[in-house]
Amino acid sequence: MAQPRILILGAPGAGKxxxxxxxxxxxxxxHITTGDALRSNKEMDISDMDTEYDTPGEYMDQGELVPDDxxxxxxxxxxxxxxxxxxxxxxxxxxxxxxxxxMTDLDVVLYLDVGEEELVHRLTGRxxxxxxxxxxxxxxxxxxxxxxxxxxxxxDDDTEETVRERLSVFHENTEPVIEYYDEQGxxxxxxxxxxxDAVWDEVKATIEDTA
Ligand code: AP5
Numbered sequence: 001m002a003q004p005r006i007l008i009l010g011a012p013g014a015g016k017x018x019x020x021x022x023x024x025x026x027x028x029x030x031h032i033t034t035g036d037a038l039r040s041n042k043e044m045d046i047s048d049m050d051t052e053y054d055t056p057g058e059y060m061d062q063g064e065l066v067p068d069d070x071x072x073x074x075x076x077x078x079x080x081x082x083x084x085x086x087x088x089x090x091x092x093x094x095x096x097x098x099x100x101x102x103m104t105d106l107d108v109v110l111y112l113d114v115g116e117e118e119l120v121h122r123l124t125g126r127x128x129x130x131x132x133x134x135x136x137x138x139x140x141x142x143x144x145x146x147x148x149x150x151x152x153x154x155x156d157d158d159t160e161e162t163v164r165e166r167l168s169v170f171h172e173n174t175e176p177v178i179e180y181y182d183e184q185g186x187x188x189x190x191x192x193x194x195x196x197d198a199v200w201d202e203v204k205a206t207i208e209d210t211a
Contacts, residue, residue, distance in 0.1 A: 003084020010112035063165030112192035
């Protein structure tokens with residue numbers, strides 16, 4: 001079987017990063033994530049693209065979307081180098097979904113479904129290990145090693161105010177993308193409110209059945 005081409009959709013905090021790490025390990029595909037790519041290029045000068053702000057970081061710290069031209073170029077480049085992949089964080093609006101259609105076919109479109117207050121709780125409690133990139137949660141998934149616990153960091157956009165703005169951007173821009181794939185009959189809906197291992201069992205079985 002060729003390597004699967006997987007799209008994972010979900011609101012901020014739905015568990016896309018958590019499940020993508022498992023997919024990468026299990027299926028040996030690349031993890032293409034626009035959030036991480038943009039965080040590594042927060043200070044990139046995009047002023048020649050006629051944008052409102054001069055860097056991606058200024059959009060991200062306010063919970064707004066980075067302009068399509070910047071993100072489309074990142075995804076196009078990453079997809080051209082990947083065999084199989086799990087794409088996380090893109091498309092986030094209908095224009096990006098149209099762009100993606102011209103870039104690649106998809107074998108599976110997963111949607112992690114989680115309610116609003118649970119999303120806020122997950123994001124404000126999320127902590128990241130800067131050395132390994134591993135994702136933790138102060139309550140649901142704290143690290144066992146106190147040395148790891150001491151070095152954990154919170155993402156700049158995980159404050160409650162920015163989280164609420166990111167969720168409102170999701171409702172306005174990204175929910176139509178979910179409807180777009182649903183109308184095409186491609187959407188595999190997963191109950192993302194279960195414990196991480198139970199979500200993973202469903203994600204893995206869906207990929208094996210569909211790809
Ligand atoms: P991005 O980095 O993509 O953030 P996001 O979509 O908001 O998603 P997150 O990474 O916050 O959440 P996640 O679903 O990966 O959850 P996680 O697994 O960590 O984007 C950031 C910014 O970049 C955007 O705001 C925008 O500015 C810009 N951007 C990115 N892509 C763009 C695009 N295409 N166009 C324009 N701009 C773009 O889990 C969250 C927490 O919950 C963790 O603590 C985890 O331990 C915990 N958890 C996970 N699963 C479970 C579970 N089942 N039960 C309990 N806890 C769980």
